[in-house]
Amino acid sequence: MGGGGGGDGRRRRPSAGGGGGGGGRGGGWRSGSSAAKDQRLRLGAEELLESRLGFAPYTDSERRLGWLLTFSPSSWEDEDTGKIYSCVDLYFVSQDGSTFKVKYKFPPYFYAATKDKMELEVEAYLRRRYEGDIADIEIIEKEDLDLKNHLSGLKRKYLKIQFDTVQQLMRVRSDLLHVVEKNEEELNAAEAFESIYGVKRVERPQDYINCIIDLREYDVPYHVRFAIDNDVRCGQWYDVSVSSSDVLLHRREDLLQRAEVHVCAFDIETTKLPLKFPDAEYDTVMMISYMIDGQGYLIINRECVGEDIEDLEYTPKPEFEGHFKVKNVANELDLLKAWFSHMQEVKPGIYVTYNGDFFDWPFLEKRAAHHGIKMNEEIGFQCDNNQGECRAKFSCHLDCFAWVKRDSYLPQGSHGLKAVTKAKLGYDPLEVNPEDMVRFAMEQPQTMASYSVSDAVATYYLYMTYVHPFIFSLATIIPMSPDEVLRKGSGTLCEMLLMVQAFKANIICPNKHQADLEKFYNNRLLESETYIGGHVECLETGVFRSDLPTKFQLEPSACEQLIANLDRDLQYAISVEGKLDIDSVTNYDEVKDAIKQKLVSLRDHPIREECPLIYHLDVAAMYPNIILTNRLQPPSIVTDVDCTACDFNRPGKNCLRTLEWVWRGETYMAKKRYTLGIYIL
Known part of the structure; x- marks a missing residue:
C-alpha cells in the first residue's frame, strides 16, 4: 500500500457508490471504457453488501454521533467527471446499536527531496512528466533530523507530491525509487567534481530528474497516513456530519464508554481422518457453536451427529453463563446457510475466534466454495493466504490467539485455548481427545455438543474480559484498525506512535535503515563487521531471597x-x-x-531495609527490553563533522554519550579493483 495524504482539509463529498481501492491513469476511468464499467460493478456490489449488512452510507447534513469501529482504504467516483478518487471508509456504531459509514476523500502523497535550490525546476519537470498521474505538488519545509545542524531550527524543503488514487502514487513511486537509487550512486562523484574544480554544472531540462536525491514517507499505508494526518482513531466517539463539500468529524472527548457492538465468538468442529489434521478438501463441518452478546447458539450437522441435540447450558462459573439454543439441520450445506443467514440477520461488528486465521475461517471458506457459496458475498470476509489472515472491510476479526502470543505473557507451551482458559478465566474447560471426536459425534453426541459449546464460551469470555478492552484502548492512540493493532508486532506499534509525534512536530520521518550490500575498508571488500565492547545496563544483578533484607528507596x-x-x-x-x-x-x-x-x-x-516479597522475575522478557532501551540506531551515531556544524558545540558540552565500543571488520584479501573486475565479468 502506498503513502497517505494530507491536503488542506477540504474535500468533495463522495457519491453514494464507492468502495474498493480504485484509480487509473489520467486521474480515473471514463464512463465509456470497459474498465470503468467493471470498476462501477465492483463498487456497486461492495456498496450493496455493506448496506445489506448494516453499513449504509450516511449522507445527511444533520450531525450524527458515532463510535468509530474500524476504517479501511476505498475509492469513490465523481458523478460529474467520472473520475475515481481514493478515500477512506469510516464505519461507525451509534449509541442505539445502529451502524453507518461515511467516505472521507483524502489525497495520497509522499515527499521528495531535491538538490539545493532545485525545487521549482524539479516541480515543473514532474508536473510535465507525470501530467496524468500527479494531482498537485507543494513545496513545504520540514524538520529533517539528518541535517547537520537541525537543532538550531534549520529546516529542509521537500516536494509534497499528491495524487488522486493510490494506484497513481504506486506508479510514480516505482519510477522515482529507481531514479533515486541511480542518483545516489552518482551524487558522491558529482560533489567531488564540484569541490575540486569549484564549478557547478548548469542543469539541463533532461537532468532535472537527476536532481531528486531522496524519497520520504513513501511506504506509509494509505489508511495509516489518513489517520495520522487527521488525528482519527478507532474506539473514539465522533460527531459526524456531511455537507455539500466536506465530511466533518469532531471528536467527543467527554464520551469515554465504548459502544455496544454486536460481538460473535464462534468455533467449528469438523470431521477428520485418524491421525491426520482436518482437510477442507474432503472433511466436513460437524458443528458450529457461537455466542452473540452473551446468548449461545449451536448448529448441528445431522450427517455427522448421531441424534438431535436439545437446547443445553454450559456455565463453568456464575459470571460466565452459556445458554445455547440448538438447531439441527440435515447436512453441511444447510448448516452453512443457517449460519450465514443468522450473521446477516444479527450483523455482528466484531467476529472473534481462537486461531481462526489459520483454521476456522479458511475451512469455512473452502467448504462454502465446495457447495457453490462465496463467503465474501455472504458476510464480507475473505481469507488472505499470503498474510495468513481473514479480514473484512466493515467488520473486525479479532483472533484471540494473536493476543495470547503477543500480550498475555503466558509461557510458550501454554498458548492453547485450554491452558489459556485455565490461566486467565480460572476454570478447567471440557476436553475431548481429537481422535475420539468423530466417534463421539455418533456415539456420544451430547458429550461432543457440550465440548463444542465450551470452546465458544471460553473464546467469548476471554475476548470480552481481556482482548476487547485492551485492543480498543490501544486503538485510541495507534493510527490503525483494530485488526492491525491486534496482529502487528510491538515494534510496528511503537513506530506508529513515533510517526504520530513526528507529524505533530513537523518532522520528516527517516527511511528505514538498510545495510549496504557491499562495503569497502582500506580498499578491500568487507566480509563482515560488528562492534565489540558493548554492554547492557541492568537494574541490579544478584540472587534475591524473601528472607534476606534488601535496601529500598x-x-x-x-x-x-x-x-x-x-x-x-x-x-x-x-x-x-x-x-x-x-x-x-x-x-x-x-x-x-x-x-x-x-x-x-x-x-x-521512604528509605528502609526490609525483607522483600518476590512476585515474578521474567528475565526472558526483561532482557530484550533493556537491550532495546540502550540500543543506538545508525542515525544517532555522530562524527566530528556533525559536531563541527552544530551551534551547540561549545566547551564543556555534555550532549555526547561516549561508548567504549570498538569496530571490528573482516575483509577479503582482494583489492577493490579486482573485486569490481569480477562484477564486470
Missing part, C-alpha cells in the same frame, strides 16, 4: 497518591474484580485504615 509522592485514591481502588477491587456488593462488606473501614497506616509509614520513611 521509595517515592513519597507515589505513596501519597495511593492514599488519596484508596477508596476508589478498594471499591473497584470489591465491586469489579471481586464482583461483590460493597454494602455486604462488614469490615471495610478496618481494612481501609490498616492499609492507610502502612502507606503512611511508607510515605514517612
